[in-house]
Amino acid sequence: MAGKTLYDKLWDSHEVKRRDDGSSLIYIDRHIIHEVTSPQAFEGLRLAGRKPWRVDSIIATPDHNVPTTPERKGGIEAIADQVSRLQVQTLDDYCDEYGITEFKMNDVRQGIVHVIGPEQGATLPGMTVVCGDSHTSTHGAFGALAHGIGTSEVEHVFATQCLVAKKMKNMLVRVEGTLPFGVTAKDIVLAVIGKIGTAGGNGHAIEFAGSAIRDLSIEGRMTICNMSIEAGARVGMVAADEKTVEYVKGRPFAPSGADWDAAVEAWKDLVSDADAVFDTVVELDAAQIKPQVSWGTSPEMVLAVDQNVPDPAKEADLVKRGSIERALKYMGLKANQAITDIQLDRVFIGSCTNSRIEDLRAAAVIAKGRKVASTIKQAIVVPGSGLVKAQAEAEGLDKIFLEAGFEWREPGCSMCLAMNPDRLESGEHCASTSNRNFEGRQGAGGRTHLVSPAMAAAAAVNGRFIDVRELI
Ligand SMILES: CC(C)[C@H](C(=O)O)[C@@H](O)C(=O)O
Numbered sequence: 001m002a003g004k005t006l007y008d009k010l011w012d013s014h015e016v017k018r019r020d021d022g023s024s025l026i027y028i029d030r031h032i033i034h035e036v037t038s039p040q041a042f043e044g045l046r047l048a049g050r051k052p053w054r055v056d057s058i059i060a061t062p063d064h065n066v067p068t069t070p071e072r073k074g075g076i077e078a079i080a081d082q083v084s085r086l087q088v089q090t091l092d093d094y095c096d097e098y099g100i101t102e103f104k105m106n107d108v109r110q111g112i113v114h115v116i117g118p119e120q121g122a123t124l125p126g127m128t129v130v131c132g133d134s135h136t137s138t139h140g141a142f143g144a145l146a147h148g149i150g151t152s153e154v155e156h157v158f159a160t161q162c163l164v165a166k167k168m169k170n171m172l173v174r175v176e177g178t179l180p181f182g183v184t185a186k187d188i189v190l191a192v193i194g195k196i197g198t199a200g201g202n203g204h205a206i207e208f209a210g211s212a213i214r215d216l217s218i219e220g221r222m223t224i225c226n227m228s229i230e231a232g233a234r235v236g237m238v239a240a241d242e243k244t245v246e247y248v249k250g251r252p253f254a255p256s257g258a259d260w261d262a263a264v265e266a267w268k269d270l271v272s273d274a275d276a277v278f279d280t281v282v283e284l285d286a287a288q289i290k291p292q293v294s295w296g297t298s299p300e301m302v303l304a305v306d307q308n309v310p311d312p313a314k315e316a317d318l319v320k321r322g323s324i325e326r327a328l329k330y331m332g333l334k335a336n337q338a339i340t341d342i343q344l345d346r347v348f349i350g351s352c353t354n355s356r357i358e359d360l361r362a363a364a365v366i367a368k369g370r371k372v373a374s375t376i377k378q379a380i381v382v383p384g385s386g387l388v389k390a391q392a393e394a395e396g397l398d399k400i401f402l403e404a405g406f407e408w409r410e411p412g413c414s415m416c417l418a419m420n421p422d423r424l425e426s427g428e429h430c431a432s433t434s435n436r437n438f439e440g441r442q443g444a445g446g447r448t449h450l451v452s453p454a455m456a457a458a459a460a461v462n463g464r465f466i467d468v469r470e471l472i
């Protein structure tokens with residue numbers, strides 16, 4: 001019999017019951033919640049006369065709707081939008097009522113759910129982790145089985161600690177070799193999506209492997225797993241190794257003493273067996289990857305910074321031609337225009353893809369001693385959590401950004417999506433370190449270009465896209 005993949009192992013160790021229809025009940029170890037998808041689940045639970053079954057498995061924080069400007073220190077009253085305020089208030093109230101651990105708006109541990117889970121050691125290797133949020137795939141970077149769920153499933157997990165799920169197929173994305181200088185995890189994952197497309201991972205759990213993935217920091221692995229969902233896969237994973245153990249060690253929710261030793265021993269098995277068979281295998285050569293920039297309205301519409309946007313006239317497939325034409329029109333770009341000719345209006349460094357300390361350091365290297373171009377209306381840096389912010393300030397990164405003309409904000413989802421005051425105006429181009437570039441994602445009519453933190457900082461000081469390697 002063939003060996004097991006990491007996904008097979010995680011699945012098998014959490015499958016409670018296989019049902020006649022081919023689906024299974026799987027046990028959930030960690031449930032992370034935010035203010036957008038949990039209020040209705042709480043209401044549903046109450047209407048059914050139930051309570052959360054395992055309160056200690058849940059951690060909560062508001063992130064999508066919180067303002068990131070200094071006024072936000074005024075607490076919940078600082079949220080001007082009524083619906084947003086009600087969502088945060090509802091989350092707070094239910095967490096208080098049930099005794100759920102919540103990092104409220106002005107707690108230094110507050111931040112984007114996918115940043116704070118790992119930061120607190122609440123995400124551990126070998127766990128099943130769910131959250132009512134599609135980028136829960138981020139947590140797979142620890143050798144965990146993590147994916148987003150819908151609001152009715154949030155309620156189901158509250159009530160039963162289990163989830164009805166169907167096993168997916170196994171996909172291996174192997175990236176071998178050494179990344180060129182100045183090329184990062186974000187460029188790898190954008191290149192993967194450019195290659196396989198946004199439907200490439202449909203129905204699969206992706207394991208990212210190969211020497212280029214092993215060489216990444218845990219932060220970099222999170223960036224890659226974060227965007228698995230943009231490749232069509234709800235799950236992205238990286239096998240646990242010494243770096244994983246080192247990262248988790250000593251964090252507030254991590255085990256300690258004898259439990260720690262036993263856990264570390266058990267985590268050694270969180271790798272795919274050498275003879276495991278994958279349904280689909282994709283290979284990339286790390287040495288060939290260049291800094292990436294998305295030009296269109298889907299993450300698969302991405303190119304290397306030295307390329308030109310496509311010409312629909314050269315596309316024989318009529319459906320593809322139509323989508324290129326539509327994307328060019330929405331984005332206000334001309335066929336064959338060089339990526340480096342795209343003039344930016346705003347720059348956003350943040351989101352669960354790229355707001356960890358390593359991301360801020362990479363952007364600061366470029367910002368240091370330079371100035372945001374006068375043509376840029378706004379460049380903001382939004383740390384992923386209060387603890388990332390504190391760490392960055394201890395390292396003096398805030399000063400570097402402020403001196404260069406960036407704004408230094410409070411943590412939250414911010415300009416990643418238009419659910420809070422940080423947003424684009426119609427027609428504006430934004431170099432953004434986030435993960436989605438759909439029409440209107442950052443504000444109605446806004447034009448998003450997905451890039452790495454270093455590329456975003458380089459665009460800020462140059463006013464147009466530039467190969468960051470010219471500035472290092
Ligand atoms: C609001 C939330 C449900 C949503 C998600 O599921 O991903 C958001 O985080 C996003 O990035 O679009």
Ligand code: SF4
Pocket residue numbers: 063064112114133135351352353412413416417434435
């Ligand atoms: S930062 Fe963006 S992608 Fe991440 S959870 Fe928030 S809205 Fe979703």
